[in-house]
Amino acid sequence: xxxxxxxxxxxxxxxxxxxxxxxxxxxxxxxxxxxxxxxxxxxxxxxxxxxxxxxxxxxxxxxxxxxxxxxxxxxxxxxxxxxxxxxxxxxxxxxxxxxxxxxxxxxxxxxxxxxxxxxxxxxxxxxxxxxxxxxxxxxxxxxxxxxxxxxxxxxxxxxxxxxxxxxxxxxxxxxxxxxxxxxxxxxxxxxxxxxxxxxxxxxxxxxxxxxxxxxxxxxxxxxxxxxxxxxxxxxxxxxxxxxxxxxxxxxxxxxxxxxxxxxxxxxxxxxxxxxxxxxxxxxxxxxxxxxxxxxxxx
Amino acid sequence: xxxxxxxxxxxxxxxxxxxxxxxxxxxxxxxxxxxxxxxxxxxxxxxxxxxxxxxxxxxxxxxxxxxxxxxxxxxxxxxxxxxxxxxxxxxxxxxxxxxxxxxxxxxxxxxxxxxxxxxxxxxxxxxxxxxxxxxxxxxxxxxxxxxxxxxxxxxxxxxxxxxxxxxxxxxxxxxxxxxxxxxxxxxxxxxxxxxxxxxxxxxxxxxxxxxxxxxxxxxxxxxxxxxxxxxxxxxxxxxxxxxxxxxxxxxxxxxxxxxxxxxxxxxxxxxxxxxxxxxxxxxxxxxxxxxxxxxxxx
Numbered sequence: 001x002x003x004x005x006x007x008x009x010x011x012x013x014x015x016x017x018x019x020x021x022x023x024x025x026x027x028x029x030x031x032x033x034x035x036x037x038x039x040x041x042x043x044x045x046x047x048x049x050x051x052x053x054x055x056x057x058x059x060x061x062x063x064x065x066x067x068x069x070x071x072x073x074x075x076x077x078x079x080x081x082x083x084x085x086x087x088x089x090x091x092x093x094x095x096x097x098x099x100x101x102x103x104x105x106x107x108x109x110x111x112x113x114x115x116x117x118x119x120x121x122x123x124x125x126x127x128x129x130x131x132x133x134x135x136x137x138x139x140x141x142x143x144x145x146x147x148x149x150x151x152x153x154x155x156x157x158x159x160x161x162x163x164x165x166x167x168x169x170x171x172x173x174x175x176x177x178x179x180x181x182x183x184x185x186x187x188x189x190x191x192x193x194x195x196x197x198x199x200x201x202x203x204x205x206x207x208x209x210x211x212x213x214x215x216x217x218x219x220x221x222x223x224x225x226x227x228x229x230x231x232x233x234x235x236x237x238x239x240x241x242x243x244x245x246x247x248x249x250x251x252x253x254x255x256x257x258x259x260x261x262x263x264x265x266x267x268x269x270x271x272x273x274x275x276x277x278x279x280x281x282x283x284x285x286x287x288x289x290x291x292x293x294x295x296x297x298x
Numbered sequence: 299x300x301x302x303x304x305x306x307x308x309x310x311x312x313x314x315x316x317x318x319x320x321x322x323x324x325x326x327x328x329x330x331x332x333x334x335x336x337x338x339x340x341x342x343x344x345x346x347x348x349x350x351x352x353x354x355x356x357x358x359x360x361x362x363x364x365x366x367x368x369x370x371x372x373x374x375x376x377x378x379x380x381x382x383x384x385x386x387x388x389x390x391x392x393x394x395x396x397x398x399x400x401x402x403x404x405x406x407x408x409x410x411x412x413x414x415x416x417x418x419x420x421x422x423x424x425x426x427x428x429x430x431x432x433x434x435x436x437x438x439x440x441x442x443x444x445x446x447x448x449x450x451x452x453x454x455x456x457x458x459x460x461x462x463x464x465x466x467x468x469x470x471x472x473x474x475x476x477x478x479x480x481x482x483x484x485x486x487x488x489x490x491x492x493x494x495x496x497x498x499x500x501x502x503x504x505x506x507x508x509x510x511x512x513x514x515x516x517x518x519x520x521x522x523x524x525x526x527x528x529x530x531x532x533x534x535x536x537x538x539x540x541x542x543x544x545x546x547x548x549x550x551x552x553x554x555x556x557x558x559x560x561x562x563x564x565x566x567x568x569x570x571x572x573x574x575x576x577x578x579x580x581x582x583x584x585x586x587x588x589x590x591x592x593x594x595x596x
Contacts, residue, residue: 218488219488258506
């Protein structure tokens with residue numbers, strides 16, 4: 001094992017989290033409360049948020065200057081929208097210590113991993129994506145325990161040492177998440193299906209209901225649980241999702257096409273009044289969804 | 299006011315609920331616990347359910363013979379899938395007392411209202427639809443308080459007396475629902491948008507994710523809150539929803555077309571990488587969804 005591969009144990013690490021939104025601030029709260037590392041530093045763009053993060057006790061130190069924030073850190077975790085992460089990687093590369101573990105929590109991995117590959121030699125990058133978003137955003141939405149039982153995808157680069165990946169796993173485990181090593185391209189294809197497609201679908205649903213609601217506002221009044229759940233993710237932060245869609249365009253377009261084919265099949269069967277075929281298809285979807293839910297609860 | 303328009307107050311009524319699934323059994327539980335009427339009788343197809351309804355105390359009496367069940371009832375409430383309601387109306391018409399209030403809880407109204415119009419003279423029909431489904435079905439899923447704060451659509455026929463409608467309102471109010479008089483066609487058009495479209499969309503989403511999951515099962519494993527909520531209604535009872543779709547085909551097809559147009563708009567903008575237009579559209583959907591949620595919470 002070479003010298004540069006030695007990493008401090010998590011308990012001795014200074015951790016800097018860049019971005020005090022839902023994901024970043026929730027992570028800080030868990031790290032601080034659990035005493036899992038030596039120090040937790042938070043970086044936020046807005047001074048309001050810097051003060052809030054500091055005075056709420058979510059972090060030990062806070063700043064709105066990212067280069068100051070990462071100075072002397074053993075672990076840097078970028079928790080902003082995807083394209084901000086890409087820009088931040090360029091900005092902080094030159095000031096990081098050799099051996100620093102650089103992680104991120106971005107929802108797509110391809111562009112972030114490209115930027116991570118350009119970090120100065122000696123830096124240890126590990127891409128990441130904890131699967132536990134909510135439709136509410138910002139520091140106000142943050143909460144301890146957000147990561148409990150959530151799958152946390154980790155995507156090391158070829159250059160990443162085994163010890164660095166181990167430290168990243170230790171951090172995920174510390175806050176109760178289930179670390180899962182997944183290659184970046186595979187991750188991006190999967191989340192296009194299970195996360196980005198639902199967002200696009202939910203947004204289109206809201207628009208379709210809005211067209212009816214514009215003519216007859218009673219639609220909004222009687223809308224109940226079905227609409228509520230199916231449309232929930234449409235309330236997510238638009239700018240965060242624009243970054244996601246734009247950095248995972250190919251995979252998302254593929255999933256939209258696949259989904260539209262399924263919709264068209266159902267439409268044709270309904271139009272033809274083919275009850276048996278409709279029942280078979282809807283019954284299959286029901287069985288799949290029920291099976292998925294039972295596994296989730298194990 | 300003619301003799302035939304006089305109705306007993308709710309407290310003196312014998313109420314028969316046909317169908318001991320989620321909706322019917324939950325209603326019985328509320329009526330029995332609250333002591334809102336003289337007697338609560340439940341009709342179920344399966345003997346198991348008859349016994350369960352009786353011994354759980356959800357009803358005062360239970361039977362699996364619908365004609366026996368409705369004998370002497372002042373209020374009959376049909377709580378089965380839509381096309382079963384239509385058949386039951388034909389079956390019970392001849393044995394009902396004049397002056398009986400006949401209500402239903404079907405998810406579409408057009409075909410039920412047609413069948414209600416054919417009930418013998420003197421019967422008082424009021425179509426209905428409480429907006430509080432869940433994706434779980436059957437007696438086991440029933441719970442007291444299901445109707446609390448839920449909009450309960452009431453659709454009287456031209457022949458329905460004001461007193462009969464008043465009694466239907468009193469029943470909805472007794473279990474905490476918010477009665478709302480809506481004409482049947484208008485109801486069917488609105489629920490096509492806010493309830494039936496979400497079901498079709500959720501089912502197509504499950505199929506699209508299943509196609510990815512079949513190649514890479516990790517998709518199911520990392521699927522989180524976004525997929526969970528957007529797909530939830532796909533787990534609903536298939537036979538109930540087949541009845542809904544088949545009895546509201548025109549309106550549902552119209553909503554599928556409207557939704558598909560919205561999806562296509564989003565797809566084209568994403569393909570073109572037109573961030574500004576994409577941001578405007580997704581931002582609009584976000585604002586609408588957030589505004590709807592805030593109103594719901596008032």
